[in-house]
Amino acid sequence: MSILVDSGSTFVIQGITGREAVTMARELLDYGSKLIGGVTPGRKGREVHGVPVEDTVRAFTERERVDGSIVVVPPAFAADAVHEAIEAGVKLIVVVTERIPRRQVAEFVEHAEQEGARIIGPNCLGIISPGKSRMGGIGGSADATRRAFQPGSVGVMSRSGGMTVEIANALSQAGLGISTACSIGGDAIIGSTYAELMPLFDADPETRGIAIYSEPGGRAEAALAEYMEAASSRLPVVAFMAGRFMDAMPGMRFGHAGTIVEGKEDTTAEKIERMGRAGIAVADRIEEIPALLRERMGAS
Amino acid sequence: MRFYEFEAKELLRRRGVPLPESRLARTPEEAAEAQRALDGPVVLKSQVLSGGRMKAGGVRFADTAEEARAAAEAILAIEINGQQPMGVLVEQKGDIAQEYFAAVTWDGRAKRPVIIFSDMGGIDIEEVAETHPDHVSRTHLSTLRPLSDYQAKLAVARTGVTGGDLNRLSRIVLQLARVFREYDLTLAEINPIGKLADGSILALDSHMDMEAEARGTHRALLAELGIPDEDTRQARPPTPFEVAGAQVDAQDTRGVAGNVTEFSGNLGLVIGAGGGSLTLFDAVRAAGGNPADYCEVGGNPSVRKTAALTQLIVSKPGVEKIAVMMNVVSNTRVDIMARGVIKGVIDAGFDPAEKIAIFRIPGSWEEEGFAILRRYGVEYVDRTVSMHEAAGRAVAKLASADGS
Numbered sequence: 011m012s013i014l015v016d017s018g019s020t021f022v023i024q025g026i027t028g029r030e031a032v033t034m035a036r037e038l039l040d041y042g043s044k045l046i047g048g049v050t051p052g053r054k055g056r057e058v059h060g061v062p063v064e065d066t067v068r069a070f071t072e073r074e075r076v077d078g079s080i081v082v083v084p085p086a087f088a089a090d091a092v093h094e095a096i097e098a099g100v101k102l103i104v105v106v107t108e109r110i111p112r113r114q115v116a117e118f119v120e121h122a123e124q125e126g127a128r129i130i131g132p133n134c135l136g137i138i139s140p141g142k143s144r145m146g147g148i149g150g151s152a153d154a155t156r157r158a159f160q161p162g163s164v165g166v167m168s169r170s171g172g173m174t175v176e177i178a179n180a181l182s183q184a185g186l187g188i189s190t191a192c193s194i195g196g197d198a199i200i201g202s203t204y205a206e207l208m209p210l211f212d213a214d215p216e217t218r219g220i221a222i223y224s225e226p227g228g229r230a231e232a233a234l235a236e237y238m239e240a241a242s243s244r245l246p247v248v249a250f251m252a253g254r255f256m257d258a259m260p261g262m263r264f265g266h267a268g269t270i271v272e273g274k275e276d277t278t279a280e281k282i283e284r285m286g287r288a289g290i291a292v293a294d295r296i297e298e299i300p301a302l303l304r305e306r307m308g309a310s
Numbered sequence: 311m312r313f314y315e316f317e318a319k320e321l322l323r324r325r326g327v328p329l330p331e332s333r334l335a336r337t338p339e340e341a342a343e344a345q346r347a348l349d350g351p352v353v354l355k356s357q358v359l360s361g362g363r364m365k366a367g368g369v370r371f372a373d374t375a376e377e378a379r380a381a382a383e384a385i386l387a388i389e390i391n392g393q394q395p396m397g398v399l400v401e402q403k404g405d406i407a408q409e410y411f412a413a414v415t416w417d418g419r420a421k422r423p424v425i426i427f428s429d430m431g432g433i434d435i436e437e438v439a440e441t442h443p444d445h446v447s448r449t450h451l452s453t454l455r456p457l458s459d460y461q462a463k464l465a466v467a468r469t470g471v472t473g474g475d476l477n478r479l480s481r482i483v484l485q486l487a488r489v490f491r492e493y494d495l496t497l498a499e500i501n502p503i504g505k506l507a508d509g510s511i512l513a514l515d516s517h518m519d520m521e522a523e524a525r526g527t528h529r530a531l532l533a534e535l536g537i538p539d540e541d542t543r544q545a546r547p548p549t550p551f552e553v554a555g556a557q558v559d560a561q562d563t564r565g566v567a568g569n570v571t572e573f574s575g576n577l578g579l580v581i582g583a584g585g586g587s588l589t590l591f592d593a594v595r596a597a598g599g600n601p602a603d604y605c606e607v608g609g610n611p612s613v614r615k616t617a618a619l620t621q622l623i624v625s626k627p628g629v630e631k632i633a634v635m636m637n638v639v640s641n642t643r644v645d646i647m648a649r650g651v652i653k654g655v656i657d658a659g660f661d662p663a664e665k666i667a668i669f670r671i672p673g674s675w676e677e678e679g680f681a682i683l684r685r686y687g688v689e690y691v692d693r694t695v696s697m698h699e700a701a702g703r704a705v706a707k708l709a710s711a712d713g714s
Contacts, residue, residue, distance in 0.1 A: 030641070033641070085523075109523050110523070111494055111521055111523050111527065112416060112494070112496065112521050112523070112524075113453060113491070113494055113524075116416070116421055116422060116453040117453045117454060119421050120421070120452065120453050121454065124454075135640060147640055147641050148640060149640055150639065150640035150673060150674045151674050154640070154674045158638055158693075168585070169585065170583075170584055170585020170588075170637075171583075171584075171640070172582070172583050172585055172586045172636070172637040172638070172639065172640070173586060173589065173637055175637060175638045175639070175640055175673075176586070176697065179672075179693055180696070183694070196585070198418050199416065199421050203419075223585060228418045229419050230418070230419075233419055250589075252585055252588035252589040252592060253588035253589075253591075253592065254592045255588075255591055255595055261544075262544065262546075262571070263522075263544065264569075264571065264587070264591075264604060265584040265585060265587060265606070266584045266585070273436065294596070295593075295696060295697075295698040296696055296697060296698065297696040297698065297699070
């Protein structure tokens with residue numbers, strides 16, 4: 011098992027004829043993902059690496075099962091693409107595009123809630139269940155992806171796409187491996203937060219521990235802490251907190267759009283303290299994560 | 311992107327929110343002139359992109375033109391949290407019977423906008439929420455359904471306000487929510503809303519932030535307000551070094567090589583991307599190093615762009631060496647990064663082997679990248695060396711170079 015994507019998941023890429031998406035299509039097919047086609051309005055009839063291109067998402071959903079869509083379209087058209095996928099009945103939408111205005115993100119997230127669809131992102135690298143499938147550019151080429159993401163027992167959630175790969179790489183090197191890794195996105199409003207994905211990991215027998223990457227800004231870590239306390243999760247969680255230097259620089263913007271210290275609760279010191287109270291171990295360096303997890307996962 | 315108070319009030323004025331009469335003065339003479347025009351007691355307020363104006367002496371009162379001139383002169387000389395005032399807002403002063411607080415902002419947990427209202431305005435709202443939770447209401451809004459009167463009324467009524475005040479206040483709150491939505495704001499706040507002795511209700515001070523990503527959508531508004539593109543409205547104005555970094559990033563659209571922030575240390579950082587940069591900057595400081603800059607490189611930028619950024623950083627006065635480090639990369643090619651940084655160091659007139667303390671970018675095309683680095687004698691490490699370890703080695707190298 012794994013969460014969100016497995017070897018049977020079928021999906022399309024919206025914006026498949028763009029430069030970045032063409033590369034992604036190649037990498038996904040090489041990795042063994044079931045990419046069944048792509049959408050670019052006006053390009054019906056073409057092919058990208060052997061998969062068909064259609065004008066609309068409905069062209070696919072009307073004739074076959076589509077479990078998911080990866081949205082790789084420019085910011086000005088991204089929200090429209092997400093609404094289209096939701097209306098076409100797609101239930102898992104990975105939004106890679108960054109710099110989508112917050113209001114538009116909130117609109118499609120609310121739309122998805124109404125229709126029972128799940129959004130991952132925006133501003134993310136996607137999801138991978140190693141050895142089974144991946145949705146998004148996470149890991150890069152198929153070879154590089156296999157190197158960084160070995161199958162195993164740790165679930166990874168990260169507000170940074172790059173750091174998802176870095177943490178997965180450390181877990182793979184340590185022999186723990188990954189059940190599913192999810193780059194959840196760096197924006198202030200995202201479709202799925204740590205706390206919202208935790209129940210999925212809790213229900214996945216393959217997952218035995220969780221590693222998260224977090225940074226200043228927002229209340230996502232507080233929500234995770236509340237989940238850990240209220241739901242008595244069976245999973246040990248180890249967090250890494252970046253951007254500690256920002257605590258002393260309120261109002262300055264570094265990194266992702268969601269990363270800004272506006273109030274005390276946004277600081278890394280406050281978040282580390284809050285997570286600690288909920289029993290979440292916080293690593294000072296990435297390479298400490300595997301050992302901290304091992305201690306907590308036990309021998310079973 | 312933060313607006314000055316007078317700009318925020320202009321947005322409220324366009325929506326018909328009642329405001330005291332005011333004039334913007336850029337000199338003490340203009341302030342005196344404004345007092346004469348307003349013909350009565352006035353309050354003079356520093357126009358800075360920062361809170362804490364009252365405490366810093368940036369808010370003063372005057373009854374005559376001469377007092378207004380003196381007050382403006384004093385205010386214009388006071389820097390608040392590193393911000394130079396761009397002017398003084400001279401505003402009619404009335405007798406205030408009660409103060410209220412109203413704000414519309416995003417609730418990242420609910421993923422919705424939220425109206426926050428209190429009948430205890432004028433002071434720190436977080437403090438009120440802690441000490442008098444029944445005096446602060448939170449009312450979430452849908453992003454899909456239309457804004458409606460009842461939502462504003464609910465927000466106000468929840469604090470116990472009723473009668474004519476309920477209707478007058480909820481009209482203001484509704485317009486505030488409209489401004490928030492129409493202009494893609496991340497915060498629209500009026501604090502305080504003042505009820506004067508004669509019963510009239512006015513917006514006395516306002517703070518508004520527009521989402522940086524939405525600036526392009528609101529070009530026309532920003533032009534009308536006289537805000538140019540290069541006016542970034544960060545917590546402090548950009549330095550020339552930072553402006554040069556932004557120009558490097560703008561030279562082509564492939565990838566990112568910019569988002570530069572200047573620091574005063576001796577170790578130049580060419581690091582990426584978003585999360586990786588935060589991690590590496592912390593790692594350098596934890597190892598006792600002093601970064602000369604923060605930057606973000608990612609998304610497979612061109613050789614030219616990486617070279618230009620590297621040249622800028624390695625040429626910065628006080629920089630002894632640079633460290634080139636990223637997390638394990640997915641879509642950035644290691645060989646292109648290696649070529650870019652080597653070209654940048656050579657273009658700046660330095661030897662890459664001497665100037666590059668360490669290169670730690672594992673990922674696609676790394677063998678090709680490492681071959682290039684070997685040719686120039688640059689020390690590199692692969693993914694078996696962690697980000698923190700690489701940062702530590704760079705700092706140690708600098709320390710030993712200083713010692714010798």
